[in-house]
Amino acid sequence: MCDHDSRKQRNSKSHKKNHKRQQQSNQQPGNNNHHEDPDDPEWDLPPGRPFKVKISPTMGRYLVATKDIAAGDLILREEALIVGPCQNSKPVCLGCLKQFDGEHYIRSSDNEDCHRCMGCQWPLCSPTCPGLERDGHARHALLGHTYEECAALSAAGPSGRRVMDLRARTPLYNVIVPLRILLLEKQDPARWRAVRRMQSHDSVRRQIPGVWQVNQLGVVDRIRNEFGLQQFAEDEIHSVCGILEVNAFEVGDGQRALYDLAFLLAHDCTPNTSHADDESRALSIRASVPIPKGRAITLSYAYTIQGTLKRREHLKESKFFDCCCPRCSDPTELGTMCSALVCPRCGRASVLPTDPLQADAPWRCVPRSAPAPAPTPAGKHAEPNPCPGYEMPAKEVKEFLDKLTDESEALDHNDVMGLEGFLVKHAARLHPNHFVLLGAKHSLSQVYGKVQGYLIHQLSDALLERKLTICREILRIFDVLEPGVSRLRGENQFDHFDALLVSHPKSEGITLYEMHAPIMILTTRQFEANAISRKDLRTRLREVAACLEQAAHILCLEPESSSEGAVGRAAQDALQRVRQWQ
Numbered sequence: 276m277c278d279h280d281s282r283k284q285r286n287s288k289s290h291k292k293n294h295k296r297q298q299q300s301n302q303q304p305g306n307n308n309h310h311e312d313p314d315d316p317e318w319d320l321p322p323g324r325p326f327k328v329k330i331s332p333t334m335g336r337y338l339v340a341t342k343d344i345a346a347g348d349l350i351l352r353e354e355a356l357i358v359g360p361c362q363n364s365k366p367v368c369l370g371c372l373k374q375f376d377g378e379h380y381i382r383s384s385d386n387e388d389c390h391r392c393m394g395c396q397w398p399l400c401s402p403t404c405p406g407l408e409r410d411g412h413a414r415h416a417l418l419g420h421t422y423e424e425c426a427a428l429s430a431a432g433p434s435g436r437r438v439m440d441l442r443a444r445t446p447l448y449n450v451i452v453p454l455r456i457l458l459l460e461k462q463d464p465a466r467w468r469a470v471r472r473m474q475s476h477d478s479v480r481r482q483i484p485g486v487w488q489v490n491q492l493g494v495v496d497r498i499r500n501e502f503g504l505q506q507f508a509e510d511e512i513h514s515v516c517g518i519l520e521v522n523a524f525e526v527g528d529g530q531r532a533l534y535d536l537a538f539l540l541a542h543d544c545t546p547n548t549s550h551a552d553d554e555s556r557a558l559s560i561r562a563s564v565p566i567p568k569g570r571a572i573t574l575s576y577a578y579t580i581q582g583t584l585k586r587r588e589h590l591k592e593s594k595f596f597d598c599c600c601p602r603c604s605d606p607t608e609l610g611t612m613c614s615a616l617v618c619p620r621c622g623r624a625s626v627l628p629t630d631p632l633q634a635d636a637p638w639r640c641v642p643r644s645a646p647a648p649a650p651t652p653a654g655k656h657a658e659p660n661p662c663p664g665y666e667m668p669a670k671e672v673k674e675f676l677d678k679l680t681d682e683s684e685a686l687d688h689n690d691v692m693g694l695e696g697f698l699v700k701h702a703a704r705l706h707p708n709h710f711v712l713l714g715a716k717h718s719l720s721q722v723y724g725k726v727q728g729y730l731i732h733q734l735s736d737a738l739l740e741r742k743l744t745i746c747r748e749i750l751r752i753f754d755v756l757e758p759g760v761s762r763l764r765g766e767n768q769f770d771h772f773d774a775l776l777v778s779h780p781k782s783e784g785i786t787l788y789e790m791h792a793p794i795m796i797l798t799t800r801q802f803e804a805n806a807i808s809r810k811d812l813r814t815r816l817r818e819v820a821a822c823l824e825q826a827a828h829i830l831c832l833e834p835e836s837s838s839e840g841a842v843g844r845a846a847q848d849a850l851q852r853v854r855q856w857q
């Protein structure tokens with residue numbers, strides 16, 4: 276349905292442009308033409324893997340299923356090649372990478388703010404941190420603070436003294452992962468080779484001052500001049516920065532990591548896998564939907580609840596390619612209308628990009644496949660849209676979206692009234708599924724029932740219904756954009772997106788879990804007030820059990836130590852209780 280609509284909606288003026296787009300689109304991982312791409316002979320994978328490596332002219336190397344993979348199946352699990360702090364990280368212990376808040380660290384005996392490495396003076400959580408290399412007993416071996424790293428960081432004096440405020444983000448930590456990679460060449464040549472075969476897009480990045488210059492000052496000059504490590508060539512450090520920008524996964528609590536095989540997964544805006552990392556930063560990739568043999572195995576490098584314009588901008592700026600996936604190619608975003616604006620002339624939420632693959636194409640109010648209009652008394656059908664042709668220049672749309680995004684990012688996502696006010700304020704300009712509204716709704720789905728004044732038992736029936744409605748609305752969108760056994764891909768509290776994949780603490784599973792409490796409380800209240808029958812009660816309990824069952828099914832695939840894993844266990848416990856009542 277959506278494809279058909281979108282084809283009609285597209286500006287079909289340029290046959291040539293469409294032909295080019297068709298070609299691009301055929302290269303997308305979602306399309307089933309992978310038999311045409313050759314296998315990459317350089318990859319000799321151990322037997323038993325459900326995938327192989329292919330190579331395409333546009334996407335480079337990517338993984339393709341070699342057998343039918345069922346939803347939920349584990350496709351790949353691997354240890355990190357290297358782990359370290361994210362860009363602009365808050366100070367962390369170089370051994371275990373934990374931040375210096377709460378009770379996570381031991382103050383040093385000389386009453387300093389924290390313990391520091393005796394050699395390089397970089398902050399550590401304790402002198403006995405398990406991530407410190409000592410006499411052959413390093414628990415994390417190359418993933419923690421090694422003798423070589425300490426020597427490099429103190430080559431021109433103890434550089435860690437520059438980290439002064441333990442609570443403030445600092446660009447000083449941007450050097451740590453590049454340095455860890457550079458040191459691998461001598462420490463572990465096999466790992467070094469594994470990292471060096473990753474793409475760094477140097478030639479493109481070199482042309483972007485915001486990327487190249489920033490790395491020059493923040494990483495290259497610091498390593499070579501401030502730390503005095505002239506043995507590392509400028510270009511080599513730049514390539515390592517590129518490898519990290521293009522291939523790193525955001526893991527743990529504000530860390531980034533590289534993996535031997537997972538980096539080969541191609542991007543798709545409606546991916547067929549989800550991923551999770553555990554305490555040791557081992558990464559698991561699971562199928563979120565059935566993946567037939569021969570289909571590319573994909574994940575999303577972008578935030579799923581984001582409009583096409585912003586997603587493609589992010590992918591272009593940080594991953595250096597133009598996404599032409601089915602979702603990006605469809606102005607309606609697979610019918611979700613996630614980017615649709617309300618037309619000021621006719622009042623319908625039907626202003627869409629005329630060509631979503633061209634960021635400068637105008638947006639236009641287009642007839643939609645709304646329910647067929649009723650015949651007029653004269654027997655003729657009314658015009659389905661009174662103003663086909665209302666147009667907004669791309670620049671105006673972009674400015675409007677930037678303003679909206681700034682406003683939504685400034686919201687306190689624990690402030691119920693602020694979030695509801697934001698929804699009301701923009702209802703007249705945006706489709707109810709517009710991504711900025713979905714972001715606010717997603718927060719509301721979590722905070723109704725959790726924050727002071729809105730704790731679950733304090734909520735009126737109307738507010739419980741509101742929480743439920745919001746959960747249902749967002750689940751309908753997840754079903755299209757992230758179908759199957761997957762977590763919602765969401766931005767987390769970190770404001771740095773240097774990594775390939777943001778970690779996604781909010782989840783579809785969590786939304787399903789969120790739904791069970793309002794249904795339960797409403798049902799109990801209504802049953803006690805004799806407003807529903809025993810039969811209705813049983814039906815509602817079945818609905819609650821279904822939510823919990825799905826939530827547990829999704830979240831119990833998450834690592835036990837993660838917050839999602841904990842909600843999964845809570846869902847299982849709640850399910851048992853509901854079954855007893857049933």
Ligand SMILES: C[S@@+](CC[C@H](N)C(=O)[O-])C[C@H]1O[C@@H](n2cnc3c(N)ncnc32)[C@H](O)[C@@H]1O
Nearest residue numbers: 333334335336474521522538539541542594596
């Ligand atoms: C993490 S790497 C994936 C592995 C990479 N293809 C390789 O050969 O090393 C990300 C890069 O792969 C390419 N890529 C991934 N998904 C793509 C897609 N859907 N369309 C075009 N290029 C894609 C882009 O060049 C992107 O910067």
